[in-house]
Amino acid sequence: MGKRERLVEAAVNLAYRQGYTRTTIADIARESGVPLGNVYYYFKTKDDIATAILDHHKGQFESLKAELAALPSPKARLVAFVNKTVGNAGEIALRGCPAGSLSAELLKAGDKAAVEAFPLLAAPMEWMAEQFGEMGHSDDVEALALQLQSSLQGGSLLAQNARNPELLAREGARLKMWINGL
Amino acid sequence: MGKRERLVEAAVNLAYRQGYTRTTIADIARESGVPLGNVYYYFKTKDDIATAILDHHKGQFESLKAELAALPSPKARLVAFVNKTVGNAGEIALRGCPAGSLSAELLKAGDKAAVEAFPLLAAPMEWMAEQFGEMGHSDDVEALALQLQSSLQGGSLLAQNARNPELLAREGARLKMWINGL
DNA sequence: GTCTATACAAGGATAGAC
DNA sequence: GTCTATCCTTGTATAGAC
Structure with missing residues (x-):
């Protein structure tokens, strides 16, 4: 390498x-x-390293998207996304969501690279909206995506705060039921 | 002073x-x-300052709790809590939730004061569970509190990421409707 | 209790030989 | 392209006069 x-x-x-x-x-x-x-x-400069880190994370999500694209339905893809997050609950309970915690830190620091953090959380949310669209929810897709992404990010933060993966796992379970019921 | x-x-x-x-x-x-x-x-030491900051935030929540206790119903109190958060959406879009962002930062840093960050998010969640209890939801009060706190924290994070208070405002509006429908 | 001067360490960044 | 030595700034913390 x-x-x-x-x-x-x-x-x-x-x-x-x-x-x-x-x-x-x-x-x-x-x-x-x-x-x-x-x-x-x-x-x-160190700022260039921040940019490289952000690019890495963006690439990671692109890979995940490609992986999920193989699944047969938007519903299956959304559930798989939730499973992916819940699968990392152990680490998230220690260090937070890799994307969410980085975005928060860089934005608060007001680093030059901060503006580039936007896609970290926005790209997944856009992708979620697309999936809801394919499920036939024509008008409220953004609201649904916001709801899903909020709960996952919030669940990650709470799991980290309590150092307890269960909090995220419980939110994940609820969200999967919610998705399946839509 | x-x-x-x-x-x-x-x-x-x-x-x-x-x-x-x-x-x-x-x-x-x-x-x-x-x-x-x-x-x-x-x-x-600087660590002692972190402790003092955390104590300040804990006190802030105690004050808020006392303030909300004057409201006539648990439902009204929960809605008022959401309104309080949404009322700060402008600042939250710039700097994140005061409690959530601090908890995340201290926990990741692994500071000595980190352990003391737990009540920042846990105390409000406990309080929420109490309110749901008073509304007659006997068994699933923790799940409901988790859902509410997750969405608020996640909404705050997303609003900050997008530098857009609207994301939090929309989540807040949805949550208020949800509370009222329970 | 208050405040100036300063010790000491750490971190970002560069010089310049190879 | 690589690497050692080092500059310079900043940050935590202390000494010690008042």
């Missing part, structure tokens, strides 16, 4: 585990086995 | 605006008009 990739991977993991602000370039260098000075050949 | 109070107020505001990690003791000293060295007479 190329150095740049290793650096990005280390940055993504460290930012998720410790938060982006607390993650130092030296941390990233150490974890990826790249000498400190060499990091600056790939990233001029 | 005493110096300690001024320090705490400045710390609360700065941590909300910039995040706790990015807020320096010098920031707090400047904003409260207390010389840097003098801060350490009131707080031995």
